[in-house]
Amino acid sequence: MRVLNRSQVPWLIFVVLATLTALWIYLGNFQPELLPATFPVPSSLLQKPSDHRSIGGTPLGLVLGTISLGIFVFAALLGMRKKLPFLPVGNVQRWLRAHIWLTLLTIPLILLHSGFRLGSPMTTTLMVLYAIVMVSGIYGLVLQNRLPMMMKESLPAEIVFEQIPNVRAQLCAAAEKLQRSLKQQAISGSVVVATDISQEEVLAGFIEQRLIPYLRARRGEKHRLGQAREADEVFRHLKLRVDEVYRPSVDEMRRWCEERRLTDTEVRMQHWLHGWLFVHVPLSFLLLLMTVWHAFVTLFRY
Amino acid sequence: MDEERGTQREIAKSYRDRVQARFTRTMWRRMRFLLSILLFAGGVLAIYYCEKAKPQEFFNTGPLSRSHAHLKDGCVSCHTPDRLTSSAGQQQDFFQVLNDRFEKGAPSIERIDRACAKCHQQHDFHEPNVITNRSCSACHKEHQGLDALMAVANLDCASCHNNSKIMQASADRGRQLPPQSFHLNPKLVNLRQIVLQLRRPADGYTKTFASFSEGHPPFQLQRENVRDNDLLRFNHARHLNSSDIPPTKAGKLDCNYCHQPEPNGRYMQPISFEAHCQECHSLQFDVRNPDFQLPHGDAQLVRTFLRTLPAQYAELARRKRGLTNETKINEFAVQQVRQLLTQFPNAQELERSVFFTRDPYKGLQQNDASSRAKYTGCAFCHEVKQAAGISYPTAEITKPVMIERWLPHAHFSHAKHATVASCRECHVAAQSSKLTSDVLIPAKETCVRCHSPTGIARKASECATCHLYHSPGQASSVPKTASTISLEQMLLGASRSGVRGPSP
Numbered sequence: 074m075r076v077l078n079r080s081q082v083p084w085l086i087f088v089v090l091a092t093l094t095a096l097w098i099y100l101g102n103f104q105p106e107l108l109p110a111t112f113p114v115p116s117s118l119l120q121k122p123s124d125h126r127s128i129g130g131t132p133l134g135l136v137l138g139t140i141s142l143g144i145f146v147f148a149a150l151l152g153m154r155k156k157l158p159f160l161p162v163g164n165v166q167r168w169l170r171a172h173i174w175l176t177l178l179t180i181p182l183i184l185l186h187s188g189f190r191l192g193s194p195m196t197t198t199l200m201v202l203y204a205i206v207m208v209s210g211i212y213g214l215v216l217q218n219r220l221p222m223m224m225k226e227s228l229p230a231e232i233v234f235e236q237i238p239n240v241r242a243q244l245c246a247a248a249e250k251l252q253r254s255l256k257q258q259a260i261s262g263s264v265v266v267a268t269d270i271s272q273e274e275v276l277a278g279f280i281e282q283r284l285i286p287y288l289r290a291r292r293g294e295k296h297r298l299g300q301a302r303e304a305d306e307v308f309r310h311l312k313l314r315v316d317e318v319y320r321p322s323v324d325e326m327r328r329w330c331e332e333r334r335l336t337d338t339e340v341r342m343q344h345w346l347h348g349w350l351f352v353h354v355p356l357s358f359l360l361l362l363m364t365v366w367h368a369f370v371t372l373f374r375y
Numbered sequence: 376m377d378e379e380r381g382t383q384r385e386i387a388k389s390y391r392d393r394v395q396a397r398f399t400r401t402m403w404r405r406m407r408f409l410l411s412i413l414l415f416a417g418g419v420l421a422i423y424y425c426e427k428a429k430p431q432e433f434f435n436t437g438p439l440s441r442s443h444a445h446l447k448d449g450c451v452s453c454h455t456p457d458r459l460t461s462s463a464g465q466q467q468d469f470f471q472v473l474n475d476r477f478e479k480g481a482p483s484i485e486r487i488d489r490a491c492a493k494c495h496q497q498h499d500f501h502e503p504n505v506i507t508n509r510s511c512s513a514c515h516k517e518h519q520g521l522d523a524l525m526a527v528a529n530l531d532c533a534s535c536h537n538n539s540k541i542m543q544a545s546a547d548r549g550r551q552l553p554p555q556s557f558h559l560n561p562k563l564v565n566l567r568q569i570v571l572q573l574r575r576p577a578d579g580y581t582k583t584f585a586s587f588s589e590g591h592p593p594f595q596l597q598r599e600n601v602r603d604n605d606l607l608r609f610n611h612a613r614h615l616n617s618s619d620i621p622p623t624k625a626g627k628l629d630c631n632y633c634h635q636p637e638p639n640g641r642y643m644q645p646i647s648f649e650a651h652c653q654e655c656h657s658l659q660f661d662v663r664n665p666d667f668q669l670p671h672g673d674a675q676l677v678r679t680f681l682r683t684l685p686a687q688y689a690e691l692a693r694r695k696r697g698l699t700n701e702t703k704i705n706e707f708a709v710q711q712v713r714q715l716l717t718q719f720p721n722a723q724e725l726e727r728s729v730f731f732t733r734d735p736y737k738g739l740q741q742n743d744a745s746s747r748a749k750y751t752g753c754a755f756c757h758e759v760k761q762a763a764g765i766s767y768p769t770a771e772i773t774k775p776v777m778i779e780r781w782l783p784h785a786h787f788s789h790a791k792h793a794t795v796a797s798c799r800e801c802h803v804a805a806q807s808s809k810l811t812s813d814v815l816i817p818a819k820e821t822c823v824r825c826h827s828p829t830g831i832a833r834k835a836s837e838c839a840t841c842h843l844y845h846s847p848g849q850a851s852s853v854p855k856t857a858s859t860i861s862l863e864q865m866l867l868g869a870s871r872s873g874v875r876g877p878s879p
Contacts, residue, residue: 132477362422
């Protein structure tokens with residue numbers, strides 16, 4: 074699913090209008106000389122004479138800061154909304170859209186709130202945290218917009234990410250089951266068309282030494298079977314070494330390897346797709362905590 | 376590709392019976408959750424540390440100003456570390472603080488200003504008709520570098536002066552106050568200077584405007600077409616343009632010959648006859664004795680001098696001619712008086728001529744510079760009147776009053792302007808002014824040419840470039856009266872209806 078599509082247009086318009094409005098009011102209050110004479114800010118939007126010591130401390134600065142803090146809180150609630158899908162508060166897609174666009178709106182709001190200054194080490198820390206969170210978020214947004222398309226092209230059968238270990242375990246179990254079966258056949262000699270017992274041993278040995286280690290590996294791409302071309306070579310040789318009767322089993326093993334390779338590709342892509350959250354989510358909560366503290370300290374201490 | 380991949384339904388079917396009933400957390404999710412918890416806990420610990428240890432630098436929003444950079448107690452000199460307290464010392468309600476913040480911007484105004492008042496006790500606020508007093512830090516931005524504290528922005532002034540409601544209320548309040556409530560700021564005017572004091576307009580200075588270049592009214596002296604009432608006759612045009620005026624010792628006569636700046640370069644030194652006029656306008660009334668000159672500055676002294684001429688000539692003989700023999704001294708004096716009286720019918724006429732002559736160059740135009748410097752008569756420059764009720768010609772000379780500060784509500788530095796403009800570029804009218812009553816102070820428009828956002832002095836176009844916000848610090852010059860209110864009282868909302876100390 075592409076994150077950016079036509080349904081985002083109303084949000085885009087809203088954010089652009091909100092940014093222009095905030096900038097207009099900001100300039101009207103703090104730098105009226107920069108405002109074109111044809112767009113004066115009405116007196117109702119001009120704040121009263123304020124005994125501020127910084128732009129953030131003025132009533133307008135506080136309004137901008139409060140809106141931003143509210144957006145931070147709302148953005149943090151997205152995770153909770155995902156955990157509680159039954160709540161009748163709009164579907165997750167809408168929440169995600171609001172999360173993306175409202176947090177993008179905080180960029181102009183925070184800049185105007187700060188008056189384009191970093192301020193103290195405390196507020197500088199906040200700004201750095203905010204910048205990391207926003208950059209990681211925008212990076213994630215780009216990936217979320219590009220990677221699903223790439224996954225669709227390179228993954229014929231996408232598996233639910235959380236189910237990948239389970240699927241891999243099932244592949245291992247299937248391989249072990251086939252190995253046990255082949256060993257049993259080799260011992261009992263009950264094969265219908267048993268021309269050469271060593272073929273079963275060859276297959277069982279292949280499964281034990283090559284296939285199962287590959288299917289169990291954490292990083293499959295380091296194994297020979299993890300490379301599609303080499304795996305094809307291996308299975309072609311294997312097929313040549315066994316009779317017709319065992320070739321379906323070899324094909325079956327080849328499909329398991331293909332499936333394992335697909336899961337590897339998917340894991341890799343999923344790591345790209347969700348890896349940024351490793352930075353974004355923890356720092357977002359830290360940012361929220363520090364912002365609340367910043368609001369408390371500046372409102373009630375200084 | 377879709378054919379290869381199959382539909383979602385087909386994919387789901389292929390995995391049917393192969394998925395676990397319950398989603399499990401992946402390692403990555405677990406690590407992300409753990410990291411979030413760890414960072415959050417780290418944040419809580421950092422906040423706890425800051426609340427306990429209060430590392431000052433962490434909250435310092437920027438370098439202090441030059442004036443405050445060396446406060447011995449550091450941050451606590453101004454910022455008390457306890458929670459917000461009201462003026463009564465009680466903790467404020469949470470919602471009240473929020474309301475104050477969103478209404479006024481800073482509820483800590485009283486506390487931070489009390490910290491200012493610890494050192495700046497003689498600061499008074501603005502004019503007595505101010506409606507709302509401002510926190511010191513509203514205009515004086517601290518923590519913004521060494522010199523930012525005094526750089527008060529136009530916007531701070533315009534927050535009231537560009538607000539018609541506030542200005543109207545201020546005008547209303549000003550009308551209710553006695554005129555003596557308003558006085559010149561001694562920081563702006565030197566008490567030794569002769570200052571033009573115009574009557575305060577009925578509405579005070581409450582016209583609404585945004586900045587000097589936008590809406591600032593013309594200077595009051597031009598608005599009211601003020602004339603110079605000095606009765607000393609002076610013709611700028613003749614002194615600056617006439618070709619028949621010989622060069623002085625310092626060269627051709629120009630503005631700088633008379634108007635010399637004070638040592639600090641701000642204003643001009645007072646004009647004096649001895650320094651600026653006498654080189655041309657000699658007091659030598661006896662052609663035969665160039666070094667025998669009338670005294671200047673006191674009509675009574677001149678009269679006494681003339682009525683004791685023999686004694687004055689005798690003194691001349693002793694001091695300048697080197698005579699020691701009393702007989703010869705007397706002979707010299709008598710001879711000089713006789714010679715002088717050949718030009719005048721009698722002593723009475725001599726005195727009349729000295730005081731009331733008004734046509735000095737008559738008969739002297741053809742003389743060269745060495746013999747031209749003759750006495751021209753007091754009345755050539757001064758207003759000389761016959762003393763009332765006395766038949767003998769007794770002159771009274773109106774003392775000249777030369778105003779040295781025409782714009783006492785603002786400060787100015789000639790030195791700063793001398794590098795960018797000549798005198799005549801600003802004082803344009805001087806070239807053609809023939810009357811003493813012409814006021815040659817440049818109009819506001821002349822200043823705006825440079826002091827505007829598009830002018831070369833755009834950085835010096837703030838209100839504070841010329842004006843001071845703080846009204847007179849009474850305590851230093853005049854004892855405080857009972858009705859004078861302190862900065863703290865003012866901030867705490869004490870009544871402003873009382874009359875302040877007398878004007879300086």
